[in-house]
Amino acid sequence: xxxxxxxxxxxxxxxxxxxxxxxxxxxxxxxxxxxxxxxxxxxxxxxxxxxxxxxxxxxxxxxxxxxxxxxxxxxxxxxxxxxxxxxxxxxxxxxxxxxxxxxxxxxxxxxxxxxxxxxxxxxxxxxxxxxxxxxxxxxxxxxxxxxxxxxxxxxxxxxxxxxxxxxxxxxxxxxxxxxxxxxxxxxxxxxxxxxxxxxxxxxxxxxxxxxxxxxxxxxxxxxxxxxxxxxxxxxxxxxxxxxxxxxxxxxxxxxxxxxxxxxxxxxxxxxxxxxxxxxxxxxxxxxxxxxxxxxxxxxxxxxxxxxxxxxxxxxxxxxxxxxxxxxxxxxxxxxxxxxxxxxxxxxxxxxxxxxxxxxxxxxxxxxxxxxxxxxxxxxxxxxxxxxxxxxxxxxxxxxxxxxxxxxxxxxxxxxxxxxxxxx
RNA sequence: GGAGAGGUGCCGGAGUGGUAACGGAGCAGAUUGCUAAUCUGUCGACGCGCAAGUGUCGCAUGGGUUCGAGUCCCAUUCUCUCCGCCA
Numbered sequence: 001x002x003x004x005x006x007x008x009x010x011x012x013x014x015x016x017x018x019x020x021x022x023x024x025x026x027x028x029x030x031x032x033x034x035x036x037x038x039x040x041x042x043x044x045x046x047x048x049x050x051x052x053x054x055x056x057x058x059x060x061x062x063x064x065x066x067x068x069x070x071x072x073x074x075x076x077x078x079x080x081x082x083x084x085x086x087x088x089x090x091x092x093x094x095x096x097x098x099x100x101x102x103x104x105x106x107x108x109x110x111x112x113x114x115x116x117x118x119x120x121x122x123x124x125x126x127x128x129x130x131x132x133x134x135x136x137x138x139x140x141x142x143x144x145x146x147x148x149x150x151x152x153x154x155x156x157x158x159x160x161x162x163x164x165x166x167x168x169x170x171x172x173x174x175x176x177x178x179x180x181x182x183x184x185x186x187x188x189x190x191x192x193x194x195x196x197x198x199x200x201x202x203x204x205x206x207x208x209x210x211x212x213x214x215x216x217x218x219x220x221x222x223x224x225x226x227x228x229x230x231x232x233x234x235x236x237x238x239x240x241x242x243x244x245x246x247x248x249x250x251x252x253x254x255x256x257x258x259x260x261x262x263x264x265x266x267x268x269x270x271x272x273x274x275x276x277x278x279x280x281x282x283x284x285x286x287x288x289x290x291x292x293x294x295x296x297x298x299x300x301x302x303x304x305x306x307x308x309x310x311x312x313x314x315x316x317x318x319x320x321x322x323x324x325x326x327x328x329x330x331x332x333x334x335x336x337x338x339x340x341x342x343x344x345x346x347x348x349x350x351x352x353x354x355x356x357x358x359x360x361x362x363x364x365x366x367x368x369x370x371x372x373x374x375x376x377x378x379x380x381x382x383x384x385x386x387x388x389x390x391x392x393x394x395x396x397x398x399x400x401x402x403x404x405x406x407x408x409x410x411x412x413x414x415x416x417x418x419x420x421x422x423x
Numbered sequence: 424g425g426a427g428a429g430g431u432g433c434c435g436g437a438g439u440g441g442u443a444a445c446g447g448a449g450c451a452g453a454u455u456g457c458u459a460a461u462c463u464g465u466c467g468a469c470g471c472g473c474a475a476g477u478g479u480c481g482c483a484u485g486g487g488u489u490c491g492a493g494u495c496c497c498a499u500u501c502u503c504u505c506c507g508c509c510a
Contacts, residue, residue, distance in 0.1 A: 043470055047479040054442080054479085057491040061441040064490090076490045083490085246433085246467085248449085367468095375450065377467090 001104050001211075001365045003379070004036050017110045020117055020326030028107055035100040042096055046089040053082045105214065109361040111326050112298075112335035118325025124338070125325065130309070131318030133342055137404050142345045143395040144276030146402060147173065150422050155276070165266070165281035172422050176397075176409070177284060179416035180390055181259050184286040187311050188387055193257035193288055198237035200260055201228040206240040209366040211332040221263050230263035234287035235384045239362060242291055246377060247370040253300060254291040257387065259284065277391035278350065284390040290383045291368065294359070297381035298335075301357045304385045305337050308353050311388060314412045317396050318342045320349065334359045339388075341396040350392040355385030 007014060011029050018025040056079050063072035116125045147153035152173025158166040169177050189195050207213035207229050212220060221230040231237055238258050247254075262285050277283075288307070292300045305321065312319045324336040339353035360379040363369070372378045401408045406423030414420045 040470065043479080047470065050480085051478055053490085058442075060490045065441080072490080079490050371450085375465090 001361060002107055002110065003360060003364050004032065004100070004104070007032055008036070014110050017113075018108070020111045020115055021108060021329060022119055022327050023108075025107060028103065032100065032103050032107070035096060035103055039093065039096040039100055042089055042093040046086060046093055049082055049086045049089060053079055053086060056082070108329075108331045109334050109358065111329060112357070114323065114335055115329060116323060116325045119327040120325075121328050123325040124322040124328055127321050127323050127337070128309075129318075129320035130313065131316065131342075133318045134344055134400050136344050136400075136402060140345045140399070140402055142276065143343075143398040146398045146407065147276070150407065152176070152398075152422065153277070163281070165279070167277070167280065172417075172419065175417055175419075176394065176413070176422075177390060179413050180388075180393060181284060181286060183413055183416050184311065184388055185257060185259055187314075188257035188286065188288055188307075191307050193255040196238055196241070196256050196258040198234060198241075198258055198260065200231050200237075200263075202231055202236050202240065203228055206236055206243065209240045209243045210236045210362055211365065212236055216331075219265055221265060231260060232264050233262050233285060234258040234260040235289060238287065238289045239382055239384065240366065242368045242380075242382075243366040245368055247291070247368075247380065249293065249370050249372055252291060252293045252370060252380065253296065256289045257286060258289070259286045261285075262389075277395045280391055285386055286388060286390075288385050288387045292381045292383060293370070294378070294381050297357050297359065297383060300381075301335065301337075301355065301383055304355045304383065304387075308339055308355060308385060308387050312339065312341070315393070315397070315410045317393070317400060317410075319352075330354075330356070332356075332358050332361045334361065341392060343392075343396055343399050345399040345402070346395075350395060352392045352396070353386040353388050355383075357381065357383045 002014070007029055011033065015026045015029055056075055060072045060075050060079075063069070063075070116123065118124065141149065144153075144155070147155075150172070151170055154168045154170055155164075157168040158164075161168070185195055201223060204213060204227060207220065212229070212232060216232075220232055222228075223230065237260070238256050241256070242254070261282055263282050264280075266279055266281060288304060290300050290304070309321075319339055319341045322338045322340065324333075324338055329336055333356040336354055336356040338351050339355070340349035341352050342348075343350050359381050362382045363379040368380050368382065369377045370380050397410060398407055401410065406421045409417050409420050409422070
């Protein structure tokens with residue numbers, strides 16, 4: 001959620017920047033300013049009315065104490081009108097505040113100046129690429145065939161137990177999952193991220209805090225009996241650790257990592273490009289989250305990108321980094337880098353990590369602040385990224401490491417797996 | 424799930440209808456010959472004001488009663504203790 005105070009100062013600047021997302025926000029921003037002005041007007045009137053009422057009440061109290069009941073009763077009559085006025089104003093103020101909030105909820109974050117123009121994923125800009133695309137043997141298979149051939153993942157079994165998109169990992173497939181999780185967590189904690197184990201269900205307030213609610217209501221599984229939501233990413237519970245916090249500047253930066261399963265309804269996604277591990281309703285992910293001083297958040301973003309690079313380099317997977325264009329940027333993000341691994345057998349790039357700076361967009365919703373050097377409360381910046389999402393990394397490993405003698409395990413994973421080949 | 428107790432500011436903690444004591448922490452200023460002490464101020468949210476200031480709100484949350492609510496009433500929620508159930 002954008003800050004009204006910032007919109008007041010930088011409306012034109014914001015309006016221009018938002019055109020990069022392909023939206024004309026100018027009139028929307030004008031509506032925000034008008035709603036805010038109206039809200040402040042009602043607030044001022046209400047404050048005045050209450051001030052008068054308070055002062056009368058004090059007088060009445062004093063009069064009663066000194067036994068002047070008749071004078072007190074006279075004043076009481078005066079307060080009747082004030083009470084009615086206050087009630088009416090209160091209502092108007094509430095309506096106006098709701099209206100303002102609703103408007104603000106519809107406006108996405110302002111893109112950073114580095115964000116390229118563009119409508120769709122075709123306009124994303126490749127900023128880095130590394131790793132050799134392997135020459136695969138004749139008859140190389142896509143991962144869903146490999147998973148079947150070596151009995152690593154049973155998709156049908158998951159359908160039996162739950163439904164499509166809930167795979168069952170078996171034997172070396174399961175072990176490889178566990179190895180990846182442990183390896184990612186080790187890399188992250190070695191880099192200074194503190195490991196957290198968090199709940200996999202969150203309440204409504206947490207969903208609103210990170211922007212999953214009300215914007216992406218239909219994307220989450222909702223446990224209606226207790227009004228809880230299954231997390232779509234560890235970002236939600238981990239970032240909400242700091243909801244409503246007032247931190248000391250010296251506590252920044254804060255770096256967290258967490259492994260969780262992720263649950264996504266993915267309503268409306270069908271077709272060949274979602275086969276196998278490419279898109280699931282339940283998958284595993286190791287996430288990194290940072291809370292940063294605004295002055296450092298972009299350096300932190302670069303640091304996170306470098307960190308993910310190291311992991312992919314160690315796994316020896318061919319990958320590229322895209323800077324997302326305005327049209328492809330998610331609602332809350334100001335700047336996002338996507339990592340994609342090349343799947344040789346499918347002959348396409350698979351997104352395996354998304355690293356974003358949300359600036360104050362989430363912090364404003366969550367009231368995540370710190371006391372700055374002037375002693376003022378200031379919104380912090382939040383960032384997060386995947387390090388990494390499992391399914392497509394697994395797909396990339398299976399497909400790129402296949403040989404005539406079976407699937408080789410990347411060297412760094414061998415100690416975690418306890419085997420070096422799947423055959 | 425049943426019974427009871429409770430939720431007060433950054434922390435501790437008083438407060439049975441008259442407008443949040445007191446102590447501590449942090450920060451700021453002043454002062455003092457010493458690993459710090461003392462004094463004063465400040466301390467959350469939303470406004471108004473160039474500013475000094477100033478108004479309103481804030482005692483778990485939401486309503487209600489009252490001229491006036493931390494205090495009384497209703498609902499919700501969370502924590503603790505005991506019982507039950509249980510990986």
